[in-house]
Amino acid sequence: MNANAHSLLLTDLYELTMAAAFFENRHNPTATFELFVRRLPENRNFLVAAGLEQALEWVEQTCCAKVDVDFLRRHPAFGHISDEFFEYLRNFRFSGEIWAVSEGTVVFPNEPLVRVTAPLIEAQVLETYLLAAITYQTTVASKAARVILAAQGRDVVEFGSRRAHGPEAGLLAARAAYIAGCAGTSNVEAGRRFGIPTFGTIAHSYVMAFDDEVEAFQRYSSLFPEASVLLVDTYDTLRAVDKIIAAGLKPQGIRLDSGDLAELSTAARRKLDAAGLNETKIFASGDLNEQSIVELGRRGAKIDAYGVGTELVVSRDAPALSGVYKLVELERDGRTSYQAKFSADKGTHPAAKQVWRFRDADGKFARDLISQAGKRIAGAEPLLVKVMSEGKRTSHETLEQIRARAKKQIEDLPQQLFSLEQEAKYRVEFSDELERLLALVRKEHQPA
C-alpha cells in the first residue's frame, strides 16, 4: 500500500464528530489528556516506552497535511455541520504543549507516557494516532527486552518483517526492537531510515535455485566474503556442514532453521571445530521466543546469535496493550476543572500528572510516585519532560541515545523484574493529593 496519506483522517470518526460538536458549540477550553497503559499483560513485569518519535513527527506534520474535507462534507453524519468547521479542519494545526516519557524508559501501568495540553479540539483529535503509534512500538520493545534477557548476552537480530501486521508494522517493529537492545534487523528500509544495522543470510530458495547446494554456498561466499552466513537445513543440516568443510569454505557463519537446534548446534560446532573453523559462528532461527531461547541455553546449545521474527513483531503472547488516552483536566475562564471517569474497572485519576522515580541505596529503581504535575518531589527523578511547545518539537534524540537509555534503565531494574516466568510487582502509587482530588471529583458527580 502506498501509505502516503497519514493525514488527520487516519483516525476514528468520533474524533471528528466530537471535534465538530465542540467547534459548533464554541466549546474549546484548554484540555489536558494523558496516554497510559491500564495494566500489564500477563508475562510482562515492565514496559519499555517507544514510538514517541513517530507520534511527534506526525503531530508536527498534521498541520501541513492535506485533509480531504470533501470526503467529510459528503459523509452522512456531517450533514448539519457548518462550512466554518470544514475550513477549520482544512487548516488544522496543533498549537499545544506535549510532555512525554523519553523513549527507552522503563514504565508501568497508570503512568502517563504522553501528556497533551491544548485547545480541547486539537488535543482530542490526536487520540487515535498517538495510541497506535506509541502502544505498538512499546509492545514490541517490551517483548524484545524479554527475548534479550533470555539470550543472556548473545546477539538477537529482529527479522519478523514478513509476519508483521503489514509492511509499515515491520518497519516500526525493527525500530522498537533495536531500542530494546536487538543487535539489528533484516529490514533494509529500517536501516536506511533509522540507521539500524541490517543483517541477512540466505533463504532456502537461494540454495534450491542452484543445482548443487555447495555451488550455491560457494557462489554466495565469494560475493559476500564479509557476510557469508550459510543456511544449512535445506536438505540435511549436518551433511551440509560436511559439504562446507569438504569444499574448503570458511563462512562467517552457518544458520540452523529447523530440527532440534540444541543437538544440531552441538554436532555442527564439533564438526566445524574439528575442521579448524572455530571462527565460524552458529546462528539459529525458526519461530524462536524467550522460552525456547532459555531452553536452548539450558540444554547447552552452541548458538552464537538468535534470529527472532514472528514472536517478536506480533508479540504473540501479548499482542496489544491496554493503552488509553484520557481527559484529566479542563481550564476554562481561569478555572481548572478536574476530570475523571468512574466506569466499572475503567476508572481514571484526575489532573495533569508527573511520574517520579525513586532509587534504593544501590541505585536500583525502588518505586514510582504519580503526582500532580508542577509539584516538586524531593529525592526522585521526574520521568515526563517537555517535548513540544506551541506545536513545535523542543527536543530531539538520536536512536543511539534512546537505545543507550533503555539499556541503562533495564540494568537499573530490581532483579526480580527480570524473571520471564514469575510475576513480580513494582511499586507504583498515586500521591495522596491525587487520591483526594479523585474523591472530590467523584463526589461532584454523585447522585444528589
Add this chain to the structure above:
Amino acid sequence: MNANAHSLLLTDLYELTMAAAFFENRHNPTATFELFVRRLPENRNFLVAAGLEQALEWVEQTCCAKVDVDFLRRHPAFGHISDEFFEYLRNFRFSGEIWAVSEGTVVFPNEPLVRVTAPLIEAQVLETYLLAAITYQTTVASKAARVILAAQGRDVVEFGSRRAHGPEAGLLAARAAYIAGCAGTSNVEAGRRFGIPTFGTIAHSYVMAFDDEVEAFQRYSSLFPEASVLLVDTYDTLRAVDKIIAAGLKPQGIRLDSGDLAELSTAARRKLDAAGLNETKIFASGDLNEQSIVELGRRGAKIDAYGVGTELVVSRDAPALSGVYKLVELERDGRTSYQAKFSADKGTHPAAKQVWRFRDADGKFARDLISQAGKRIAGAEPLLVKVMSEGKRTSHETLEQIRARAKKQIEDLPQQLFSLEQEAKYRVEFSDELERLLALVRKEHQPA
C-alpha cells in the same frame, strides 16, 4: 510516520543479497514461487483470503518507486557487488505473471494464495512485502469471520485502529474486517480510501468536557440527529439512560462500554421501551471478542450491534499466520526442474499448483484437491486465477464484489466449520501426481 517510502527496500536484506548473488552469477532462470499458510492456528477452522489488492498495487508500482541504491552501495555487505547490479535495482520493474486466489475466498493450509512466475531475481525480491501484505489482512478477515458468526446476524463494526500495530495496520484491518462482513469501521481514512461505511459514537472525554452529562448529550444530538449514539457509562450507565429519557432526547442509539453488558442492556432496553424509545438501538463495546459475544447472546443481552476493536485488529488469539513463500519450480534452457524443501516439519511440495474445490450434492464445499497447475480436474472449480501478466494487472475487483464473495463462500462451508470452539477439519489433499513429484525430487537429493 510518513510512510511514503514503500520502496523495494521495505524488505529483508537477504532478498537483496540473494538478488545480487543471482545477478552477479548471471543466474536468472524463470522461477515459480508460491505463497501459502503452513497450518491453521488453534481456534481457526478456515481462513478468508485478503490483502491481494495492496500486494498487487505494490508490485505494479515498485517499477516506478525510487530505490535508494546509495544506501546499499554503502552497506558493508555489498562491498564486492558491481555497479551493474545497483543500476539494475534502480530501474527494477516486475515483468512476470501472478496467479492468485481471489480475495474473500475461503482457503486452507498448503493452498497457494499467490503464485508468482518471473525471472528468479524478480520473483525472489517480492517475498517479504507479499507476505506482510497478504498474511495480515488474511489474519484479520479470518478473525472477523468468527466474530460475525458469533454475532448471529447483529451488526459488527470494527473499531480497533488505536490498538492496531501502527497506523497503517488499522487501515488494513478495517478493509479486511469489512471483506469478512463487518458493517463498517471507525477509521475515517478507510472510508475515504476504500469506500467502507464509517461509524462513530462519542467518547468519555466528550461527555466529561461539558459540565453536565445531559448538556453533552443534547448538544451532540442536535448536531448529529441522524448519527446520535450516546455513550452512557461515563458516570453511571442506567442513570444516564434516565437522564436521556427525562430530557426528552430521542437518540439513534446508546452505547454501553463497561460493566455487565447483558444486565445493563436488558435494564436499559426496559427503560427505553417504557419511555417509547423502541427505535433507540443499543450498541455494546469494551474488549469484546467472539466468546464474549456468544456469551452475551446466550444470556439474552438486548444488544443490537457490537463494536469490536483490539481483539479483532490484533487477532489476539492468533496474531500471526505461518505464511511462507516457497520456490517450487525453475525453468532453465527449456528444462523444468521441480523444487522442494525437506527440512524437519517444514517440507514443501514441488511444482506450480492449482487448487480445485469440489461441492457436495447440496452445493456445499466438500473437499479441495491441490494439483499441478495447467491440469484440468473435472467437476471442480479452480481457485487461482491470473491477476497479473508481464507485470501489469489483468483484473480488478471492487471491495463490494470481494465482500459479496466472502459472504457466499462462508455460507457454502460445511456447517461443522462454523464451530467457534470445536476443531473441524476440511479435507485438502495433494494430487497423486504431486506426491510422485515430491518423491522424485527427494530421491535426487538423497545421499549417493
